[in-house]
Amino acid sequence: MAVCFQFQSPLKPITFPSIRNQKKVEPVFTSVKSFAPATVANLGPGFDFLGAAVDGLGDYVSLSIDSSVSPGHVMISEISGSSKLSPNPLFNCAGIAAIATMKMLNIRSYGLSLKLEKGLPLGSGLGSSAASAAAAAVAVNELFGAKLGVDQLVLAGLESEAKVSGYHADNIAPAVMGGFVLIKSYDPLELKPLIFPQNRDLFFILVSPEFEAPTKKMRAALPAEVGMPHHVWNCSQAGALVASVLEGDVVALGKALSSDKIVEPKRAPLIPGMEAVKKAAIKAGGFGCTISGAGPTAVAVIDSEEKGKEIGQKMVEAFLEEGHLRSVAMVKRLDRVGARLIDSVPI
Amino acid sequence: MAVCFQFQSPLKPITFPSIRNQKKVEPVFTSVKSFAPATVANLGPGFDFLGAAVDGLGDYVSLSIDSSVSPGHVMISEISGSSKLSPNPLFNCAGIAAIATMKMLNIRSYGLSLKLEKGLPLGSGLGSSAASAAAAAVAVNELFGAKLGVDQLVLAGLESEAKVSGYHADNIAPAVMGGFVLIKSYDPLELKPLIFPQNRDLFFILVSPEFEAPTKKMRAALPAEVGMPHHVWNCSQAGALVASVLEGDVVALGKALSSDKIVEPKRAPLIPGMEAVKKAAIKAGGFGCTISGAGPTAVAVIDSEEKGKEIGQKMVEAFLEEGHLRSVAMVKRLDRVGARLIDSVPI
Numbered sequence: 001m002a003v004c005f006q007f008q009s010p011l012k013p014i015t016f017p018s019i020r021n022q023k024k025v026e027p028v029f030t031s032v033k034s035f036a037p038a039t040v041a042n043l044g045p046g047f048d049f050l051g052a053a054v055d056g057l058g059d060y061v062s063l064s065i066d067s068s069v070s071p072g073h074v075m076i077s078e079i080s081g082s083s084k085l086s087p088n089p090l091f092n093c094a095g096i097a098a099i100a101t102m103k104m105l106n107i108r109s110y111g112l113s114l115k116l117e118k119g120l121p122l123g124s125g126l127g128s129s130a131a132s133a134a135a136a137a138v139a140v141n142e143l144f145g146a147k148l149g150v151d152q153l154v155l156a157g158l159e160s161e162a163k164v165s166g167y168h169a170d171n172i173a174p175a176v177m178g179g180f181v182l183i184k185s186y187d188p189l190e191l192k193p194l195i196f197p198q199n200r201d202l203f204f205i206l207v208s209p210e211f212e213a214p215t216k217k218m219r220a221a222l223p224a225e226v227g228m229p230h231h232v233w234n235c236s237q238a239g240a241l242v243a244s245v246l247e248g249d250v251v252a253l254g255k256a257l258s259s260d261k262i263v264e265p266k267r268a269p270l271i272p273g274m275e276a277v278k279k280a281a282i283k284a285g286g287f288g289c290t291i292s293g294a295g296p297t298a299v300a301v302i303d304s305e306e307k308g309k310e311i312g313q314k315m316v317e318a319f320l321e322e323g324h325l326r327s328v329a330m331v332k333r334l335d336r337v338g339a340r341l342i343d344s345v346p347i
Numbered sequence: 348m349a350v351c352f353q354f355q356s357p358l359k360p361i362t363f364p365s366i367r368n369q370k371k372v373e374p375v376f377t378s379v380k381s382f383a384p385a386t387v388a389n390l391g392p393g394f395d396f397l398g399a400a401v402d403g404l405g406d407y408v409s410l411s412i413d414s415s416v417s418p419g420h421v422m423i424s425e426i427s428g429s430s431k432l433s434p435n436p437l438f439n440c441a442g443i444a445a446i447a448t449m450k451m452l453n454i455r456s457y458g459l460s461l462k463l464e465k466g467l468p469l470g471s472g473l474g475s476s477a478a479s480a481a482a483a484a485v486a487v488n489e490l491f492g493a494k495l496g497v498d499q500l501v502l503a504g505l506e507s508e509a510k511v512s513g514y515h516a517d518n519i520a521p522a523v524m525g526g527f528v529l530i531k532s533y534d535p536l537e538l539k540p541l542i543f544p545q546n547r548d549l550f551f552i553l554v555s556p557e558f559e560a561p562t563k564k565m566r567a568a569l570p571a572e573v574g575m576p577h578h579v580w581n582c583s584q585a586g587a588l589v590a591s592v593l594e595g596d597v598v599a600l601g602k603a604l605s606s607d608k609i610v611e612p613k614r615a616p617l618i619p620g621m622e623a624v625k626k627a628a629i630k631a632g633g634f635g636c637t638i639s640g641a642g643p644t645a646v647a648v649i650d651s652e653e654k655g656k657e658i659g660q661k662m663v664e665a666f667l668e669e670g671h672l673r674s675v676a677m678v679k680r681l682d683r684v685g686a687r688l689i690d691s692v693p694i
Contacts, residue, residue, distance in 0.1 A: 049583035184587050192587055192599075225572040231581070231609070236396035238582040239589040240531050240539055246593050252539075262578070 025105045028145040029344045031064035036134035036339035037178070038120050038332075039127030040204060040292040040299050041170035044260040045237035049183045050194075051170035053335035054126070054204055058175075060117035060342075061094055061135035063143055069111025074098045081118030089114070093160045097133035100156035101140035104148055112140070123215070124208050125293030130171035133160035137176065138339040150177050151189055153339070158189075171293065178338030180245045200248035202334045203308045205286060205300040207277065207315040209327035213295040214270060221266040230261045250303045254287020257301060264290050271296045273323020280318035284311040305331050372452045375492040376691045378411035383481035383686035384525070385467050385679075386474030387551060387639040387646050388517035391607040392584035396530045397541075398517035400682035401473070401551055405522075407464040407689075408441055408482035410490055416458025421445045428465030436461070440507045444480035447503035448487035451495060459487070470562070471555050472640030477518035480507035484523065485686040497524050498536055500686070505536075518640070525685030527592045547595035549681045550655045552633060552647040554624065554662040556672035560642040561617060568613040577608045597650045601634020604648060611637050618643045620670020627665035631658040652678050 037058040041051035059081075069075045074095055076087040089095025094116045102112070114136065120128040137156040141148045148156075157172035173181040173191050184190035196202055226234075241256035243249075258278070268274040268291060277298045281289035285307055286300035298315060302308045312329030319327040384405040388398035406428075416422045423434040423442055436442025441463045449459070461483065467475040484503040488495045495503075504519035520528040520538050531537035543549055573581075588603035590596075605625070615621040615638060624645045628636035632654055633647035645662060649655045659676030666674040 045582065046586070047582070048579045050586065182583065182586050182590065184583060192590060194590060222575060224575055226575060226578045228569060228571055228573060231573045231578050232395045234578070235392060235394070235582050235585040236529065236531060238586045239393070239397065239529050242586040242589045243529065243539060243541060243593060246590060 033062045033343035034139040036131045037335040039171045044257040044290040045234045051174040052180045053174040055333040055335035059131040061139045062115040063139040066113035072108045077113045078115040093129040093132040094136035096160040098136040100159040125297040127171035130175040133157035134175035134339040142341045194245045197248035208297040209325035218294045257288035273319045276318040276322035280314045284314040380409045380690035381486040383478045384682040386518045391604040391637040392581045398521040399527045400521040402680040402682035406478040408486045409462040410486040413460035419455045424460045425462040440476040440479040441483035443507040445483040447506040472644040474518035477522040480504035481522035481686040541592045544595035555644040556674035565641045604635035620666045623665040623669035627661045631661040
């Protein structure tokens with residue numbers, strides 16, 4: 001949702017469910033490698049409380065016990081895939097989340113070195129910061145025997161999100177947990193996974209233009225107040241969106257995704273060509289389309305990869321014709337797993 | 348939601364999906380009797396778009412072919428259970444819905460006489476007008492061979508609702524269809540039944556005080572605008588409410604029901620004792636509580652009839668102690684059927 005080196009105070013303090021006073025936590029691996037997926041959030045009427053993970057696109061974190069690093073600290077040894085990120089762990093999404101996870105586990109006797117491979121572009125609206133944070137939180141947790149549950153990993157990631165893009169869990173929760181996740185509340189944190197049926201296919205068509213979404217303008221475009229009729233409308237569409245996910249009804253999901261009358265109408269005009277891209281997606285057979293995160297990526301949904309590619313092509317053409325922007329289309333399945341260990345070296 | 352003799356212009360014209368130009372519709376019975384259930388609408392964050400039907404509580408309509416009634420017309424021959432309703436079919440919920448249904452079926456050669464038995468009190472927040480309208484629409488439809496589908500019956504009932512309590516379908520749709528119904532849109536009318544799992548029990552605890560809810564004040568209490576944080580909160584709770592219904596999670600349903608930050612906080616203070624009743628319901632083990640419709644009935648939810656009775660007793664006590672209102676408690680199952688034929692006399 002935002003670039004990783006931005007800094008912003010969290011809106012509310014984070015409660016750490018630390019496991020202090022419990023048995024000392026020891027590493028079970030000398031090194032691990034983790035992956036966390038991209039996410040689409042602000043799903044139309046799901047603004048600020050619903051997000052979904054995207055398969056085959058995301059960030060990698062490699063983490064090792066490193067005796068040259070001060071105990072209880074993290075050193076970022078390498079960042080690939082982006083030249084814009086700070087190697088200072090206090091200013092880096094992966095670093096912040098790794099430190100938060102270490103605190104939760106009360107790790108004071110080991111230093112860690114972290115390597116971040118960005119598979120996601122920054123500021124594209126695909127949950128880049130959340131993917132780095134989720135991968136780092138999971139890597140630390142797995143390195144020390146997976147003592148923390150997903151809620152705690154989300155809280156660790158949330159500390160990173162709060163610093164870089166505001167206190168919102170709609171990217172970090174699906175990045176950690178996979179699938180669709182509804183954020184029911186923050187205090188206490190209550191996450192509701194919405195299981196999309198296993199026997200149904202859902203593809204996201206993600207079209208990212210070469211355009212830096214004006215983050216400040218995107219935020220300023222949000223109305224402070226919402227008229228009652230629009231409020232009721234968006235609430236009803238949020239309900240329909242949740243039903244469509246649980247029932248695996250991709251047509252209804254698309255329709256709900258397209259139905260936002262509050263945020264998208266204010267933000268879409270700030271992304272050149274977005275309105276035309278949405279029309280093109282639907283005309284080409286997409287079941288629905290909206291802005292992914294705070295943009296500039298457009299996200300449409302469909303039930304077949306082949307159709308998705310055709311639709312993506314039309315969306316790319318619309319970005320070029322109407323927005324004068326070059327763009328790249330990808331067709332990706334729903335990720336049902338979330339952040340995960342992909343490699344490990346035993347002690 | 349409102350008393351039946353009020354009059355109000357519909358907010359938008361109603362489209363009649365008439366079956367004109369089709370084969371002439373003939374009666375298949377000389378008389379029928381129908382039932383339609385009470386409904387709870389404005390379910391916390393489900394305000395104005397979500398309602399549910401209540402088993403074993405509702406209105407009855409008896410309808411006969413009557414050669415003494417002008418063809419194409421309806422005469423209301425008897426109203427029992429209420430002395431406040433107009434026998435003029437143009438000013439009576441059942442009459443309006445019956446006429447609307449006759450128009451849809453293009454019935455011009457038969458006159459009908461209608462008897463209405465009110466099982467529901469007026470203006471209690473239990474969808475009294477919708478129950479009468481649903482029973483009448485279903486009676487006419489069944490008398491003539493059930494040519495219309497539920498969407499059309501809801502539209503016929505909606506004409507009645509528009510005249511007596513505003514253009515809202517969150518009572519009439521569940522009164523016709525049973526279960527929970529989400530109103531996705533009005534133009535065109537799109538109704539989404541939310542199936543509560545068959546193997547789960549859901550009980551509504553309905554506590555109706557002797558108090559006439561100040562309808563005008565109740566409407567005026569609705570804010571014209573909603574702050575963005577409250578909008579996002581209520582949308583997320585609406586999503587959680589829908590998920591809880593589809594998953595049959597009565598605890599989560601109660602929690603979502605209780606979570607409204609927009610309408611209930613404004614309306615509850617207008618019903619003496621309501622806030623205390625809600626607290627009493629939850630303290631006694633109810634999973635959640637809110638105002639039913641526009642009140643004054645309080646509705647709580649639970650998964651056992653026995654526990655429901657205990658909770659209802661505590662709610663009655665709270666209405667008396669804090670609101671100085673006498674009240675009656677009922678514990679009723681979710682109705683899964685909706686308006687139905689219960690008797691018929693063949694031709």
